[in-house]
Amino acid sequence: MAPETIEPTAPPLRAPSPAPTDRPLHTLPSPFTASNLEVLTQGAEALVYKSTFLTPQTPCVVKYRPPKPYRHPVLDRRLTKARLLAEARVLVRCKRDGVDVPGVLGADWEAGWLVLEWVEGRTVRAVLDGWAERGAQEEEGVLGLMGRVGRAVGRLHGIGVVHGDLTTSNLMVRQDERREEGVKQTNELEGDIVLIDFGLASHSTQNLQDEDRAVDLYVLERAFAATHPKAEPLFQEVLNAYGESFKGARAVLKRLEDVRLRGRKRSMLG
Numbered sequence: 462m463a464p465e466t467i468e469p470t471a472p473p474l475r476a477p478s479p480a481p482t483d484r485p486l487h488t489l490p491s492p493f494t495a496s497n498l499e500v501l502t503q504g505a506e507a508l509v510y511k512s513t514f515l516t517p518q519t520p521c522v523v524k525y526r527p528p529k530p531y532r533h534p535v536l537d538r539r540l541t542k543a544r545l546l547a548e549a550r551v552l553v554r555c556k557r558d559g560v561d562v563p564g565v566l567g568a569d570w571e572a573g574w575l576v577l578e579w580v581e582g583r584t585v586r587a588v589l590d591g592w593a594e595r596g597a598q599e600e601e602g603v604l605g606l607m608g609r610v611g612r613a614v615g616r617l618h619g620i621g622v623v624h625g626d627l628t629t630s631n632l633m634v635r636q637d638e639r640r641e642e643g644v645k646q647t648n649e650l651e652g653d654i655v656l657i658d659f660g661l662a663s664h665s666t667q668n669l670q671d672e673d674r675a676v677d678l679y680v681l682e683r684a685f686a687a688t689h690p691k692a693e694p695l696f697q698e699v700l701n702a703y704g705e706s707f708k709g710a711r712a713v714l715k716r717l718e719d720v721r722l723r724g725r726k727r728s729m730l731g
Protein backbone atom coordinates (compact mmCIF):
# COMPACT_ATOMS: atom_id res chain seq x y z
CA MET A 462 0.00 0.00 0.00
CA ALA A 463 1.47 3.41 -1.00
CA PRO A 464 2.26 5.59 2.00
CA GLU A 465 -0.12 8.47 2.55
CA THR A 466 1.28 11.88 1.78
CA ILE A 467 0.30 15.17 3.36
CA GLU A 468 -1.40 17.18 0.62
CA PRO A 469 -0.03 20.68 0.02
CA THR A 470 -3.42 22.05 0.99
CA ALA A 471 -3.19 20.54 4.47
CA PRO A 472 -3.07 23.01 7.34
CA PRO A 473 0.38 23.85 8.73
CA LEU A 474 1.90 21.36 11.19
CA ARG A 475 0.98 22.87 14.51
CA ALA A 476 -1.52 21.92 17.15
CA PRO A 477 -5.00 23.08 16.20
CA SER A 478 -6.56 25.73 18.40
CA PRO A 479 -9.21 24.45 20.80
CA ALA A 480 -12.59 23.77 19.24
CA PRO A 481 -14.97 26.69 19.73
CA THR A 482 -17.74 24.38 20.85
CA ASP A 483 -17.85 21.59 23.40
CA ARG A 484 -18.07 19.00 20.68
CA PRO A 485 -17.89 15.59 22.37
CA LEU A 486 -14.69 13.90 21.22
CA HIS A 487 -15.50 10.41 22.34
CA THR A 488 -18.54 9.71 20.24
CA LEU A 489 -18.44 6.55 18.25
CA PRO A 490 -20.28 6.64 14.95
CA SER A 491 -23.10 4.30 13.91
CA PRO A 492 -23.57 1.29 14.31
CA PHE A 493 -22.51 2.01 17.88
CA THR A 494 -25.01 3.63 20.19
CA ALA A 495 -25.12 4.37 23.90
CA SER A 496 -27.51 1.46 24.34
CA ASN A 497 -25.20 -1.15 22.82
CA LEU A 498 -21.98 0.02 24.51
CA GLU A 499 -20.72 -0.46 28.02
CA VAL A 500 -17.39 1.10 29.04
CA LEU A 501 -14.80 -1.44 30.25
CA THR A 502 -11.73 0.77 30.55
CA GLN A 503 -10.74 4.30 29.69
CA GLY A 504 -7.00 4.34 29.06
CA ALA A 505 -4.85 7.24 27.92
CA GLU A 506 -4.83 5.93 24.35
CA ALA A 507 -7.95 3.86 23.96
CA LEU A 508 -11.47 3.46 25.25
CA VAL A 509 -12.53 -0.15 25.53
CA TYR A 510 -16.20 -1.11 25.43
CA LYS A 511 -18.23 -4.27 25.61
CA SER A 512 -20.80 -4.04 22.85
CA THR A 513 -23.86 -5.97 21.75
CA PHE A 514 -24.18 -4.19 18.42
CA LEU A 515 -23.81 -7.48 16.50
CA THR A 516 -26.59 -9.28 18.36
CA PRO A 517 -27.57 -9.18 22.04
CA GLN A 518 -26.31 -12.79 22.37
CA THR A 519 -22.94 -12.08 20.73
CA PRO A 520 -21.01 -9.60 22.80
CA CYS A 521 -17.83 -8.17 21.35
CA VAL A 522 -15.13 -5.71 22.34
CA VAL A 523 -14.85 -2.30 20.69
CA LYS A 524 -11.50 -0.62 21.05
CA TYR A 525 -11.72 3.04 20.12
CA ARG A 526 -8.85 5.44 19.73
CA PRO A 527 -10.48 8.87 19.88
CA PRO A 528 -8.92 11.84 18.07
CA LYS A 529 -6.30 13.68 20.07
CA PRO A 530 -7.18 17.38 20.02
CA TYR A 531 -3.58 18.42 20.73
CA ARG A 532 -2.22 16.62 17.66
CA HIS A 533 -2.30 17.89 14.12
CA PRO A 534 -5.36 16.20 12.57
CA VAL A 535 -3.48 14.73 9.60
CA LEU A 536 -0.77 13.23 11.79
CA ASP A 537 -3.35 12.12 14.32
CA ARG A 538 -5.33 10.22 11.69
CA ARG A 539 -2.17 8.67 10.34
CA LEU A 540 -0.97 7.55 13.78
CA THR A 541 -4.36 6.14 14.73
CA LYS A 542 -4.53 4.21 11.49
CA ALA A 543 -0.98 2.85 11.89
CA ARG A 544 -1.63 1.71 15.46
CA LEU A 545 -4.96 0.08 14.73
CA LEU A 546 -3.57 -1.69 11.70
CA ALA A 547 -0.50 -2.86 13.60
CA GLU A 548 -2.67 -4.28 16.39
CA ALA A 549 -5.08 -5.96 13.96
CA ARG A 550 -2.25 -7.47 11.89
CA VAL A 551 -0.52 -8.98 14.92
CA LEU A 552 -3.83 -10.44 16.17
CA VAL A 553 -4.61 -11.96 12.77
CA ARG A 554 -1.13 -13.39 12.58
CA CYS A 555 -1.42 -14.90 16.08
CA LYS A 556 -4.79 -16.45 15.32
CA ARG A 557 -3.45 -17.93 12.09
CA ASP A 558 -0.48 -19.48 13.88
CA GLY A 559 -2.50 -20.99 16.70
CA VAL A 560 -1.86 -18.50 19.50
CA ASP A 561 -5.03 -17.98 21.54
CA VAL A 562 -6.02 -14.32 21.10
CA PRO A 563 -9.36 -12.57 20.42
CA GLY A 564 -10.23 -12.70 16.71
CA VAL A 565 -10.54 -9.45 14.76
CA LEU A 566 -14.15 -9.01 13.68
CA GLY A 567 -13.86 -5.63 12.01
CA ALA A 568 -12.08 -2.31 11.89
CA ASP A 569 -12.50 1.23 10.63
CA TRP A 570 -9.20 3.04 10.95
CA GLU A 571 -10.59 6.31 9.63
CA ALA A 572 -13.10 6.33 12.49
CA GLY A 573 -10.52 4.82 14.86
CA TRP A 574 -12.11 1.57 16.00
CA LEU A 575 -11.39 -2.13 16.09
CA VAL A 576 -13.96 -4.81 16.94
CA LEU A 577 -12.67 -7.94 18.65
CA GLU A 578 -14.14 -11.23 19.71
CA TRP A 579 -15.39 -11.26 23.30
CA VAL A 580 -13.46 -13.59 25.62
CA GLU A 581 -15.65 -15.03 28.35
CA GLY A 582 -13.51 -15.17 31.45
CA ARG A 583 -11.44 -13.10 33.85
CA THR A 584 -8.01 -11.55 33.72
CA VAL A 585 -5.18 -13.49 35.40
CA ARG A 586 -4.91 -10.46 37.66
CA ALA A 587 -8.49 -10.85 38.90
CA VAL A 588 -8.12 -14.62 39.26
CA LEU A 589 -4.93 -14.28 41.32
CA ASP A 590 -6.44 -11.51 43.44
CA GLY A 591 -9.38 -13.81 44.23
CA TRP A 592 -7.02 -16.66 45.05
CA ALA A 593 -4.96 -14.43 47.42
CA GLU A 594 -8.16 -13.23 49.13
CA ARG A 595 -9.20 -16.84 49.71
CA GLY A 596 -5.94 -17.39 51.64
CA ALA A 597 -3.61 -18.39 48.79
CA GLN A 598 -4.38 -22.09 49.07
CA GLU A 599 -4.78 -24.51 46.13
CA GLU A 600 -1.11 -24.10 45.24
CA GLU A 601 -1.39 -26.84 42.67
CA GLY A 602 -4.07 -24.95 40.79
CA VAL A 603 -1.91 -21.83 40.65
CA LEU A 604 1.09 -23.87 39.52
CA GLY A 605 -1.04 -25.21 36.68
CA LEU A 606 -2.10 -21.68 35.79
CA MET A 607 1.52 -20.50 35.82
CA GLY A 608 2.51 -23.33 33.51
CA ARG A 609 -0.23 -22.39 31.04
CA VAL A 610 0.88 -18.74 31.14
CA GLY A 611 4.48 -19.79 30.36
CA ARG A 612 3.38 -21.96 27.44
CA ALA A 613 1.10 -19.23 26.05
CA VAL A 614 3.91 -16.65 26.10
CA GLY A 615 6.27 -19.24 24.61
CA ARG A 616 3.88 -19.93 21.73
CA LEU A 617 3.66 -16.20 21.07
CA HIS A 618 7.43 -15.75 21.08
CA GLY A 619 7.83 -18.90 19.02
CA ILE A 620 5.93 -17.33 16.10
CA GLY A 621 8.05 -14.17 16.25
CA VAL A 622 5.73 -11.85 18.19
CA VAL A 623 6.70 -9.80 21.25
CA HIS A 624 3.75 -8.49 23.26
CA GLY A 625 5.34 -5.32 24.60
CA ASP A 626 3.10 -4.96 27.67
CA LEU A 627 2.85 -8.35 29.36
CA THR A 628 1.03 -7.80 32.61
CA THR A 629 -1.45 -10.03 34.41
CA SER A 630 -4.24 -7.69 33.18
CA ASN A 631 -3.35 -8.58 29.60
CA LEU A 632 -3.70 -12.31 30.13
CA MET A 633 -7.17 -13.77 30.46
CA VAL A 634 -8.32 -17.14 31.76
CA ARG A 635 -11.04 -18.33 29.43
CA GLN A 636 -14.07 -19.50 31.28
CA ASP A 637 -14.90 -23.10 30.61
CA GLU A 638 -17.75 -23.22 28.09
CA ARG A 639 -19.41 -25.98 30.09
CA ARG A 640 -20.34 -23.36 32.64
CA GLU A 641 -22.75 -21.86 30.13
CA GLU A 642 -24.34 -25.26 29.73
CA GLY A 643 -25.07 -25.35 33.44
CA VAL A 644 -22.09 -27.46 34.53
CA LYS A 645 -20.27 -25.33 37.06
CA GLN A 646 -16.56 -24.82 36.45
CA THR A 647 -15.21 -26.20 39.70
CA ASN A 648 -12.01 -24.21 39.75
CA GLU A 649 -11.65 -20.71 38.36
CA LEU A 650 -7.90 -21.28 38.14
CA GLU A 651 -8.66 -23.63 35.26
CA GLY A 652 -9.19 -22.48 31.67
CA ASP A 653 -7.07 -21.67 28.64
CA ILE A 654 -4.90 -18.57 28.64
CA VAL A 655 -5.85 -15.89 26.11
CA LEU A 656 -3.46 -13.04 25.41
CA ILE A 657 -5.06 -9.62 24.92
CA ASP A 658 -4.09 -5.99 24.27
CA PHE A 659 -1.58 -6.04 21.43
CA GLY A 660 -1.44 -2.23 21.20
CA LEU A 661 2.34 -2.28 21.82
CA ALA A 662 3.20 -5.55 20.13
CA SER A 663 5.84 -6.01 17.49
CA HIS A 664 6.27 -8.75 15.00
CA SER A 665 9.29 -9.80 13.05
CA THR A 666 10.62 -13.09 11.81
CA GLN A 667 14.17 -11.94 11.24
CA ASN A 668 14.99 -9.20 13.67
CA LEU A 669 13.24 -10.44 16.76
CA GLN A 670 16.02 -10.75 19.27
CA ASP A 671 16.29 -12.81 22.40
CA GLU A 672 16.67 -9.46 24.12
CA ASP A 673 13.13 -8.38 23.11
CA ARG A 674 11.68 -11.68 24.26
CA ALA A 675 13.64 -11.54 27.52
CA VAL A 676 12.37 -8.01 28.20
CA ASP A 677 8.80 -9.26 27.62
CA LEU A 678 9.38 -11.95 30.30
CA TYR A 679 11.03 -9.45 32.61
CA VAL A 680 8.02 -7.12 32.41
CA LEU A 681 5.78 -10.06 33.32
CA GLU A 682 8.05 -11.08 36.18
CA ARG A 683 7.99 -7.52 37.57
CA ALA A 684 4.22 -7.42 37.22
CA PHE A 685 3.91 -10.61 39.27
CA ALA A 686 6.26 -9.26 41.94
CA ALA A 687 4.41 -5.94 42.18
CA THR A 688 0.79 -7.11 41.99
CA HIS A 689 0.83 -10.70 43.23
CA PRO A 690 3.40 -11.08 46.03
CA LYS A 691 1.75 -14.33 47.15
CA ALA A 692 2.09 -15.84 43.69
CA GLU A 693 5.61 -14.56 43.04
CA PRO A 694 7.38 -17.58 44.56
CA LEU A 695 5.51 -19.70 42.00
CA PHE A 696 6.63 -17.57 39.03
CA GLN A 697 9.48 -19.98 38.33
CA GLU A 698 6.80 -22.33 36.99
CA VAL A 699 6.05 -19.77 34.21
CA LEU A 700 9.72 -19.85 33.25
CA ASN A 701 9.98 -23.65 33.45
CA ALA A 702 7.04 -24.07 31.07
CA TYR A 703 8.34 -21.28 28.81
CA GLY A 704 11.74 -23.00 28.60
CA GLU A 705 10.10 -26.10 27.11
CA SER A 706 7.78 -24.25 24.76
CA PHE A 707 9.84 -23.50 21.65
CA LYS A 708 13.28 -23.97 20.18
CA GLY A 709 15.42 -21.15 21.44
CA ALA A 710 13.43 -20.54 24.63
CA ARG A 711 16.36 -21.53 26.81
CA ALA A 712 18.56 -18.89 25.21
CA VAL A 713 15.88 -16.33 26.09
CA LEU A 714 15.91 -17.47 29.73
CA LYS A 715 19.69 -17.05 29.75
CA ARG A 716 19.27 -13.53 28.40
CA LEU A 717 16.65 -12.82 31.06
CA GLU A 718 19.41 -13.12 33.65
CA ASP A 719 21.27 -10.19 32.01
CA VAL A 720 18.08 -8.15 31.77
CA ARG A 721 17.41 -8.70 35.49
CA LEU A 722 20.94 -7.66 36.36
CA ARG A 723 20.60 -4.44 34.38
CA GLY A 724 17.24 -3.83 36.05
CA ARG A 725 18.78 -4.24 39.49
CA LYS A 726 21.68 -1.90 38.65
CA ARG A 727 19.25 0.70 37.39
CA SER A 728 17.15 0.53 40.55
CA MET A 729 20.30 0.78 42.71
CA LEU A 730 21.32 3.94 40.87
CA GLY A 731 17.82 5.26 41.46
Ligand SMILES: Nc1ncnc2c1ncn2[C@@H]1O[C@H](COP(=O)(O)OP(=O)(O)OP(=O)(O)O)[C@@H](O)[C@H]1O
Nearest residue numbers: 501502504506507509522563578579580630658660
Ligand atom coordinates in the same frame (compact mmCIF):
# COMPACT_ATOMS: atom_id res chain seq x y z
N1 LIG B 1 -11.47 -9.58 23.92
C1 LIG B 1 -11.81 -9.30 25.17
N2 LIG B 1 -12.74 -10.02 25.81
C2 LIG B 1 -13.12 -9.71 27.07
N3 LIG B 1 -12.62 -8.69 27.77
C3 LIG B 1 -11.68 -7.94 27.20
C4 LIG B 1 -11.22 -8.19 25.88
N4 LIG B 1 -10.31 -7.26 25.55
C5 LIG B 1 -10.19 -6.47 26.62
N5 LIG B 1 -11.00 -6.86 27.62
C6 LIG B 1 -11.12 -6.23 28.95
O1 LIG B 1 -10.89 -4.84 28.81
C7 LIG B 1 -9.73 -4.45 29.55
C8 LIG B 1 -8.92 -3.42 28.75
O2 LIG B 1 -8.55 -3.91 27.47
P1 LIG B 1 -7.13 -3.63 26.81
O3 LIG B 1 -6.06 -4.08 27.78
O4 LIG B 1 -7.10 -4.22 25.44
O5 LIG B 1 -7.17 -2.05 26.70
P2 LIG B 1 -6.13 -0.88 27.08
O6 LIG B 1 -5.10 -1.39 28.05
O7 LIG B 1 -6.92 0.31 27.48
O8 LIG B 1 -5.51 -0.65 25.65
P3 LIG B 1 -4.12 0.05 25.18
O9 LIG B 1 -3.05 -0.47 26.15
O10 LIG B 1 -3.93 -0.47 23.76
O11 LIG B 1 -4.33 1.53 25.25
C9 LIG B 1 -8.97 -5.77 29.81
O12 LIG B 1 -8.17 -5.72 30.98
C10 LIG B 1 -10.09 -6.79 29.92
O13 LIG B 1 -10.64 -6.79 31.22
